[in-house]
Amino acid sequence: MKLYFHPASPFARKPRIVAHLLGLELETEFVDLFAGKGQVPEFLKLNPHGKVPTLVDGDFSLWESNAILQYLAAKQGDTALYPDDVKVRADIARWLFWESSSWSQVCMVYVNENILKPMLGRGEPDPAELAKVEEKFHRFAKVLDGHLAGRDWLVGDGITLADVSVAASLMYAVPGKYPLEGYANIARWFGQVQALPAWAATAPPAA
Ligand SMILES: N[C@@H](CCC(=O)N[C@@H](CS)C(=O)NCC(=O)O)C(=O)O
Structure with missing residues (x-):
């Protein structure tokens, strides 16, 4: 799984924290928002809002940090950070x-x-x-x-x-x-x- 992120973004920090807590190695790609790289066509194909974080898992691309958190925890079958009750x-x-x-x-x-x-x-x-x-x-x-x-x-x-x-x-x-x-x-x-x-x-x- 690959996470498109910017190191200064609090929203993009969330899935990186969760991946760390889950012991999950995420491939990461820096999106230079200040250089307009959120608005290039290749990135807009993954996230039409041009925002980080964006997660790509195979042919599935997911935006909105909180949706990404739920996806990572559920995909790992984690029930500590995301209990299944x-x-x-x-x-x-x-x-x-x-x-x-x-x-x-x-x-x-x-x-x-x-x-x-x-x-x-x-x-x-x-x-x-x-x-x-x-x-x-x-x-x-x-x-x-x-x-x-x-x-x-x-x-x-x-x-x-x-x-x-x-x-x-x-x-x-x-x-x-x-x-x-x-x-x-x-x-x-x-x-x-x-x-x-x-x-x-x-x-x-x-x-
Ligand atoms: N609600 C979104 C907010 C994401 C967001 O606003 N990210 C900012 C960085 S902190 C961004 O990518 N901004 C680029 C832009 O708006 O063009 C989430 O939780 O993922």
Whole structure:
């Protein structure tokens, strides 16, 4: 199986973490998004959205990071990261959908404003944009922090796909200046994720 990725992408980091946790060797191909390589015809044939991650398994190509996580775990027959109990899978799915529709969306505003815009010479962070997202960020962070009170992991007693997915967007929490002060449970839980060898093994090279 081949994963098309960019080392700085939090979405592409998720399947690389999961592969590491599964002990699965994935062939990888770097897609230079900043050089427009996401938009070349050969890549658009694999993913018409031109985004990473994209997984290719034989003649099957799959995009959307959370779908890729489920595919990798199910294909490996893994029942630790992705237990096969129906309710547990539904619980994991709930966090994956929330991550995709809500959590990563607000986190990416901080990444765009505080990291990408200055890095790409697209101007200063827009205070109005950041103010607009802040209320949503706190609404989501409160739910996440509250859920993690008295728990080590999001679902059940061990790490699952849910933790990998929700934690990935936090890789830019410090340089992206996410307003995470006071969310002690998130900090403790994210510290556990950061302590995983799979987290270190998938870190982007230092700039
Ligand atoms: N919802 C998608 C998001 C993927 C995504 O936005 N990837 C970014 C990199 S962080 C990308 O490839 N952007 C290129 C583009 O939008 O042209 C997923 O979870 O896979």
